Amino acid sequence: MGDDIDRGLLNVTSEIGKLKAVLLHKPGKELERLTPEYLRQLLFDDIPWLKQMRIEHDEFAEVLRKRGAQVLYVEDLLAEIFENKQVKKNFIHDMLKQCKIDNPELHQIIFDNLNDRTPEELVEAAIGGLQKKEIEVSDREYSLTDYIEAQYPLYINPLPNLYFMRDPAAVMGNGISINSMYTDARRREPMLIKYIYDNHPLFNKDESPLWYDHTIPHSLEGGDMLVLSKEVVAIGCSERTSAQGIEMLARNLFSGMKELKEVVVVRIPPLRAFMHLDTVFTMVDYDKFTIYPGIQDRVEVYSLVRGKSGRINVIPEADLVDTLKRSLGIPSIKLIESGGGDAITAAREQWNDSTNTLAIAPGVVVTYSRNEASNEVLRKNGIEVVEIDGSELVRGRGGPRCMSMPLAREEI
Numbered sequence: 001m002g003d004d005i006d007r008g009l010l011n012v013t014s015e016i017g018k019l020k021a022v023l024l025h026k027p028g029k030e031l032e033r034l035t036p037e038y039l040r041q042l043l044f045d046d047i048p049w050l051k052q053m054r055i056e057h058d059e060f061a062e063v064l065r066k067r068g069a070q071v072l073y074v075e076d077l078l079a080e081i082f083e084n085k086q087v088k089k090n091f092i093h094d095m096l097k098q099c100k101i102d103n104p105e106l107h108q109i110i111f112d113n114l115n116d117r118t119p120e121e122l123v124e125a126a127i128g129g130l131q132k133k134e135i136e137v138s139d140r141e142y143s144l145t146d147y148i149e150a151q152y153p154l155y156i157n158p159l160p161n162l163y164f165m166r167d168p169a170a171v172m173g174n175g176i177s178i179n180s181m182y183t184d185a186r187r188r189e190p191m192l193i194k195y196i197y198d199n200h201p202l203f204n205k206d207e208s209p210l211w212y213d214h215t216i217p218h219s220l221e222g223g224d225m226l227v228l229s230k231e232v233v234a235i236g237c238s239e240r241t242s243a244q245g246i247e248m249l250a251r252n253l254f255s256g257m258k259e260l261k262e263v264v265v266v267r268i269p270p271l272r273a274f275m276h277l278d279t280v281f282t283m284v285d286y287d288k289f290t291i292y293p294g295i296q297d298r299v300e301v302y303s304l305v306r307g308k309s310g311r312i313n314v315i316p317e318a319d320l321v322d323t324l325k326r327s328l329g330i331p332s333i334k335l336i337e338s339g340g341g342d343a344i345t346a347a348r349e350q351w352n353d354s355t356n357t358l359a360i361a362p363g364v365v366v367t368y369s370r371n372e373a374s375n376e377v378l379r380k381n382g383i384e385v386v387e388i389d390g391s392e393l394v395r396g397r398g399g400p401r402c403m404s405m406p407l408a409r410e411e412i
């Protein structure tokens with residue numbers, strides 16, 4: 001179990017192959033920095049109760065372990081790379097730069113404070129943020145920025161969305177896309193992954209190409225990336241993922257993933273309720289997908305295929321199901337409508353991530369127990385549904401797929 005991962009080998013060539021290793025983040029202090037004033041800006045609709053949230057998250061991790069997956073935590077990997085003093089220093093500088101702490105005097109004071117911390121404490125600040133009151137007020141001169149921003153309580157903002165580990169990066173084939181986030185609230189997350197990619201033996205860089213870099217200005221998020229097979233990747237073009245980002249990613253995938261034949265682009269309405277493709281559409285078995293019925297006639301589909309001399313040909317498609325059948329080479333596809341056929345139930349359960357299933361093997365998915373109608377319809381269609389409680393986890397608007405970043409799956 002997990003041997004490939006121990007040798008630094010990433011491998012994800014489907015959405016449904018048995019999950020062998022996965023990266024998670026257990027919600028922590030960052031959630032306790034959410035205040036009503038900044039909720040929307042931080043992409044939350046409500047304030048979760050952290051203690052309960054952590055219990056629910058442990059239950060999620062336990063389900064994955066019981067089914068044979070190795071569970072790694074991003075916070076542990078970060079602490080491991082911060083054992084190297086130079087990596088730690090570079091990271092602090094980069095983080096302060098990203099937080100726009102440009103005043104040299106203040107930069108130095110915060111730098112020294114963070115550099116004196118243990119690796120674990122630095123991880124806590126990198127994810128949980130840094131309050132102004134944590135830094136000793138010396139006799140330094142106040143800048144205009146200090147006066148104007150006096151009411152703002154933090155030097156470093158928290159990353160409350162990091163437990164949606166799916167989004168800042170995604171493994172495709174044996175490479176990884178480190179994503180360019182659409183919102184300011186999440187822009188520091190991929191930087192953490194990039195540091196791990198650059199410095200942790202988990203990533204054997206000779207074997208794991210980088211498909212996308214977070215500093216590219218065109219946004220791209222992992223919730224929009226579905227690896228359907230070795231030959232087909234589907235990408236949502238959404239509120240979060242730009243057409244230009246998709247084209248750049250597709251170009252890199254076509255040059256690095258030899259067996260890849262097609263990138264299927266599914267354009268969904270740019271709305272918060274459908275922020276990523278995986279909030280309305282996920283793969284649950286060889287020939288089965290679950291879909292939010294309210295979306296079906298609101299999508300546009302395009303196929304991207306290799307053109308001449310590194311170009312990409314774009315083919316507008318008439319229908320999602322026909323495109324999937326053709327590209328996956330299977331005679332029929334079953335779309336399982338979430339909500340069990342009732343429009344109101346479907347919309348309510350979709351808001352609570354009924355369609356955001358995580359396949360842990362072909363025909364076996366993890367879902368929230370609260371989405372009763374959607375879970376039942378999955379079962380009626382022969383899917384094994386492993387339920388977890390998510391009353392607090394769901395408040396960030398994400399489900400089991402959003403909360404997990406597969407590193408390796410068995411080939412199917």
Ligand SMILES: NC(=[NH2+])NCCC[C@H](N)C(=O)O
Pocket residue numbers: 042043044161164166167186222223224275276278279356396397398399401402
């Ligand atoms: N893959 C997903 N659907 N992730 C959900 C992310 C939710 C998070 N609050 C955000 O708005 O970014």
